[in-house]
Amino acid sequence: MPKGYDGKESTVSLSVIRRMPRYYRFLGELAKMGCTRISSRELSEKMGLTASQIRQDLNCFGGFGQQGYGYNVPALQDEIGKILGLDQKLNAILIGVGNLGRAIATHMDFEARGYNLLALFDNSPDVIGTMVNQHTVEDISILDSFCRKHKPDVAVLCIPKEAAKALAEQLIELGIHGFWNFSHYDLSLNHEGIVVENVHLGDSLMTLTYMVNKELNKNK
Amino acid sequence: MPKGYDGKESTVSLSVIRRMPRYYRFLGELAKMGCTRISSRELSEKMGLTASQIRQDLNCFGGFGQQGYGYNVPALQDEIGKILGLDQKLNAILIGVGNLGRAIATHMDFEARGYNLLALFDNSPDVIGTMVNQHTVEDISILDSFCRKHKPDVAVLCIPKEAAKALAEQLIELGIHGFWNFSHYDLSLNHEGIVVENVHLGDSLMTLTYMVNKELNKNK
Numbered sequence: 001m002p003k004g005y006d007g008k009e010s011t012v013s014l015s016v017i018r019r020m021p022r023y024y025r026f027l028g029e030l031a032k033m034g035c036t037r038i039s040s041r042e043l044s045e046k047m048g049l050t051a052s053q054i055r056q057d058l059n060c061f062g063g064f065g066q067q068g069y070g071y072n073v074p075a076l077q078d079e080i081g082k083i084l085g086l087d088q089k090l091n092a093i094l095i096g097v098g099n100l101g102r103a104i105a106t107h108m109d110f111e112a113r114g115y116n117l118l119a120l121f122d123n124s125p126d127v128i129g130t131m132v133n134q135h136t137v138e139d140i141s142i143l144d145s146f147c148r149k150h151k152p153d154v155a156v157l158c159i160p161k162e163a164a165k166a167l168a169e170q171l172i173e174l175g176i177h178g179f180w181n182f183s184h185y186d187l188s189l190n191h192e193g194i195v196v197e198n199v200h201l202g203d204s205l206m207t208l209t210y211m212v213n214k215e216l217n218k219n220k
Numbered sequence: 221m222p223k224g225y226d227g228k229e230s231t232v233s234l235s236v237i238r239r240m241p242r243y244y245r246f247l248g249e250l251a252k253m254g255c256t257r258i259s260s261r262e263l264s265e266k267m268g269l270t271a272s273q274i275r276q277d278l279n280c281f282g283g284f285g286q287q288g289y290g291y292n293v294p295a296l297q298d299e300i301g302k303i304l305g306l307d308q309k310l311n312a313i314l315i316g317v318g319n320l321g322r323a324i325a326t327h328m329d330f331e332a333r334g335y336n337l338l339a340l341f342d343n344s345p346d347v348i349g350t351m352v353n354q355h356t357v358e359d360i361s362i363l364d365s366f367c368r369k370h371k372p373d374v375a376v377l378c379i380p381k382e383a384a385k386a387l388a389e390q391l392i393e394l395g396i397h398g399f400w401n402f403s404h405y406d407l408s409l410n411h412e413g414i415v416v417e418n419v420h421l422g423d424s425l426m427t428l429t430y431m432v433n434k435e436l437n438k439n440k
Binding site: 024108194202 | 427
């Protein structure tokens with residue numbers, strides 16, 4: 001773990017953690033544009049947060065700014081990357097190579113986000129053996145032997161809701177610690193030390209429905 | 221608008237709004253299993269929230285429980301659906317029919333979430349004219365005339381980051397009020413009354429990176 005935030009780290013709330021990737025992304029964009037230094041006021045304007053919020057968030061990990069100087073953009077991005085663990089490569093597998101699984105396997109830069117994507121699995125004979133982003137799609141029937149050999153840490157689930165629960169239990173048995181779950185099934189596994197990130201695109205879409213209707217009703 | 225929450229509604233925070241789709245989804249699953257009535261305690265256990273959180277959230281919209289009875293599951297789901305506006309169909313278009321756009325157009329039940337998906341657009345000759353989920357993919361060059369004729373409310377952006385800003389500006393000119401944005405570009409449009417729901421799958425993945433690494437480091 002990086003120096004400077006040990007001891008504090010365990011008490012950081014999930015809402016702070018959820019803002020870290022956004023800081024990382026914004027700082028990366030700033031660095032790409034050649035920006036090397038930024039005040040917390042400027043960063044807050046760009047990100048739509050208050051300067052005090054940013055200072056509070058970063059203080060959870062020890063704080064990185066210098067009074068009167070602001071933040072060193074590449075150094076802060078690097079530190080946040082280390083906090084997130086992007087420098088330690090976790091081994092990941094993806095299960096379910098339909099349109100969504102294919103989109104994730106093709107477009108998501110796993111490596112930049114802390115993973116080696118080891119393999120893709122499906123149960124459909126139409127898909128098994130096809131190439132997706134330099135991976136041959138494997139038959140789900142070899143999942144057990146694959147996991148025992150390669151010991152993946154994380155599984156990306158792009159499978160139907162009905163299949164998710166049983167498969168998740170199997171994967172935990174096989175040593176999976178974390179799930180990135182697109183299956184429309186709220187995985188809440190009663191297993192110590194198992195981490196789940198549920199992605200509910202439908203919930204995001206319904207939030208938009210509410211916000212757009214609210215705007216439209218204003219003008220009526 | 222449903223009766224009972226006018227006046228209160230405008231002050232509801234985004235974090236409460238964001239929990240509404242999840243209530244809607246859970247209640248739908250309960251109703252499907254034949255459950256017609258639930259106490260706030262039982263609902264809270266299922267959802268991993270506190271009973272008081274649930275009461276507070278629902279009170280933002282007038283409150284729906286009866287003391288000693290709990291909640292009527294289908295009635296509450298229906299009310300939350302009305303709050304979200306799922307009963308009022310917004311017209312939507314989707315732009316960018318790569319793997320991700322194709323996955324969204326195929327798997328997302330837009331109708332159940334308050335939309336008519338009118339049309340899909342792309343700029344690639346390989347994709348234009350192909351069928352995706354009963355829609356023929358249209359040439360982006362007819363976007364202007366299509367929007368003037370059909371007046372869509374919402375655009376789903378599954379396009380590269382580089383193209384997003386200019387296209388969003390064009391779409392606002394054409395009367396789009398809301399964006400469901402997958403483009404890895406934080407749309408923050410300085411236009412009164414325009415609503416954006418940015419979906420950053422990469423941020424979600426990095427949150428998982430953090431959580432898994434934290435668990436793994438515990439055991440070291």
